[in-house]
Amino acid sequence: MCFSATAVFIWTVLQISQVAGHFAIIPPKNPVIGFLGEDVILPCQLITASNPESASIRVQWTFSTFSEKIDVKSYYGAKKEETQDRRYQNRTELFYTELRTGNMSLKLKNSRLSDQGKYSCTITLGKWPEEVDVELKLAANGVEPTISLELYQDWGIGLTCSSQGWYPRSPVLLWMNSEERNRTEKVESSKTEQEPGGTFRVSSSITIEPGGDNGVSCKIINSVLQSESESRILISDVFYPTTNPWLPPFIIILLIDLCLVAFVAYKLIESYQNISPSVKKKNVIQIERLHLEGAIEMNRHTRQAGGFEEQKQLIDRVKVELDFRxxxxxxxxxxxxxxxxxxxxxxxxxxxxxxxxxxxxxxxxxxxxxxxxxxxxxxxxxxxxxxxxxxxxxxxxxxxxxxxxxxxxxxxxxxxxxxxxxxxxxxxxxxxxxxxxxxxxxxxxxxxxxxxxxxxxxxxxxxxxxxxxxxxxxxxxxxxxxxxxxxxxxxxxxxxxxxxxxxxxxxxxxxxxxxxx
The missing domain is CATH 2.60.120.920 (SPRY domain)
Incomplete structure (x- = not known):
């Protein structure tokens, strides 16, 4: 159905051209999407009953802003000098060998953000002018995202994903697991900052909790270009901070033992003041024995806590390496x-x-x-x-x-x-x-x-x-x-x-x- 409608439109234009010497330009259906920094072609296709002579064609491309209309490229025939604004010198080019076939398109080189907007293609054959508008939009894909480790957050590991060079401002940053599903952890911060060149830098931070999916993926999507960039990492369980499960019971038992030892020592000293010298000597030996047993018990608990100290030293070494990484x-x-x-x-x-x-x-x-x-x-x-x-x-x-x-x-x-x-x-x-x-x-x-x-x-x-x-x-x-x-x-x-x-x-x-x- 679309092909039939287009054929009817072209046949009608050709009939008008034969009667009145008129012509038409095929307007683009959608804005032209170009890659920032690369060459972009702005289409302008002429439809006429017969091929025009290049010497009789006048082609003028202009760019409209709020305050002025800029001469991007003006062609007055093969034997006349072209004109253009100095801001577009050495950056524009017509397809001269295809002018006779109706291709009046403009090639814009090394596109810039300031090039975005509405362009007008005006074609004059004899006394008959015709004009069509072409809108240009630019987009850019940023660099591959980088995932970096930050400081420990409570019992989890803080991660930051960042990437630069994106345009326009609306790239979507997603945190995903190893099954390509959105992670359940809450995103702590998300920023989009404009860079000196006009492109944008995106970053996001999240805390990965232990016991979940250790596969982490950071994906950034450019909805204009329908493209994406992704980085993946796998976090080993050894990097999650842990504590010794025996530490709280050990502290409680140690305090109870110390209280018992102190209480028994106090009672023995109190009794010692009221008994005979021989009994005093015997009690002194017993007190020394109790002190020795208490010291042995405390030493035993200290050895049990040695595993905690070793684990603390391991965490300190991991923190030093994380700073370097x-x-x-x-x-x-x-x-x-x-x-x-x-x-x-x-x-x-x-x-x-x-x-x-x-x-x-x-x-x-x-x-x-x-x-x-x-x-x-x-x-x-x-x-x-x-x-x-x-x-x-x-x-x-x-x-x-x-x-x-x-x-x-x-x-x-x-x-x-x-x-x-x-x-x-x-x-x-x-x-x-x-x-x-x-x-x-x-x-x-x-x-x-x-x-x-x-x-x-x-x-x-x-x-x-x-x-x-x-x-x-x-x-x-x-x-x-x-x-x-x-x-x-x-x-x-x-x-x-x-x-x-x-x-x-x-x-x-x-x-x-x-x-x-």
Whole structure:
């Protein structure tokens, strides 16, 4: 039925064209949906009885706002110059080879959020103009959601799911179990925040209680594009906080025993004051025996409570590891900046690794000044984590510096030392030191420090250094600055180090112990 109606419409238009020299444009039935940042085609199909000459066609695409009508693209024939607003230069294109067949569609490149709205396609053949409106809507799918562990909440584990780069504002975030059903736990918080580029970041928090389904899925749905993105994890029972069931009875029994011992001792002492010396001596022996029995009983209960202490120590170790894994969940991609490095340092092609230039007899490497290289990325807010492989090197320095300090070092051509605006951990043969006050930090020599993790928390104003090889914290340094901060790597006294291994930025993913389904 729809095909017959369309055929009748086209036949009617062709008959009108033959009589009056008129033509028509097929209007789009629905708004055009495009992917943000990609090319979009706005349709405009001409229907006429005969193919027009391209030289006689005039095509004008305009974009209407509340205050103005913008010339997106105007074509006046093959031999005349086209016009367009400067905001659309190098971003629009007509299908010139298909104009004779009636295809007047416009290709809009690298679409932006400001491109959304109503466009008009006006076609003029001779003295006959015709116009049709085309509405453009844009949408974007965000990155794959990330599930991170937060602190313990009562007897459960707090989880947060977040993802960025979504458009429009209405993505739906769902918490699901291993059977693809909505979880029964109450969502504690849910936020949608606009990012600087206009897209949106969504996040949601939930507490998973023990004894339920340990399979957790975070699914985000874009209703405009009818698409979804999902991440799954599996939580082991060992990570739920527990308590020793024997602890309350043990405390009650211990208090009763202590009260009995104290009462008996009091009665014996009271009787001792009124009996003969020989009986006193006998009672003293009996009192000592009772005290000894009480001590033995208390020692026995203490040994029973040993299991509770061991379990408490296990929970403390799990909390330490959760802090490290939570820091890793904020992993950031850091690359080295060739424009901000010491002239005697060489950066690899992937901009992840630095080493010293080879030393020759004609040109020995002295590495004077500050052998440092700064990261391209700078951070003004939020939380960011990255790792550097130092291998067996003893002399290195890792940390962050301000934009001002970064520009100053480059201006001085790395000839002087790093000054104010620098927070770092320095390693030498004598141990670990902080840059600010030269404080020596206790170093666990039994554990190799081959991989150093750095967690920059600009919300709390500090940078924490981890031994990423085994997952424990080395030291935390407070930062008092609101400036943009850049990661940096330095060899310190590189030429004197026996191990000449390079320093390498390591790409780290979202951490385990969460086990993927």
């Amino acid at each position: 939570r820091a890793q969940s904020y992993a950031a991609a850091v690359t080295l900046d060739p424009d901000h490095k010491h002239p005697e340092l060489i950066i690899s092609e992937d901009q992840k690794k630095i080493r010293l230039q080879p030393s020759t007899a004609e040109k020995p490497v002295t590495c004077s000044g500050t052998p440092v290289v700064v990261g391209k990325e700078g951070y003004e807010a939020g939380k960011h984590y990255w790792e550097v492989k130092v291998g067996g090197r003893l002399d290195w320095e890792l940390g962050v510096l301000t934009q001002v300090a970064r520009d100053k070092v480059r201006k001085e051509k790395f000839s002087g030392p790093l000054g104010e605006g620098c927070w770092a951990l320095r390693s030498s043969r004598e141990g670990f030191f902080t840059r600010q006050d030269g404080e020596k930090i206790k170093k666990r020599d039994v554990v190799p420090h081959k991989m150093i993790g750095m967690f920059l928390d600009q919300e709390e104003g500090k940078i924490t250094f981890y031994n990423a090889y085994v997952g424990f914290m080395i030291h935390s340094i407070p930062i008092q600055s609101n400036e943009r901060l850049h990661p940096f790597l330095s060899f310190v006294q590189a030429a004197e180090d026996a191990d000449q291994s390079p320093l390498e930025l390591i790409h780290c993913r979202a951490p385990v112990p969460l086990k993927a389904l």
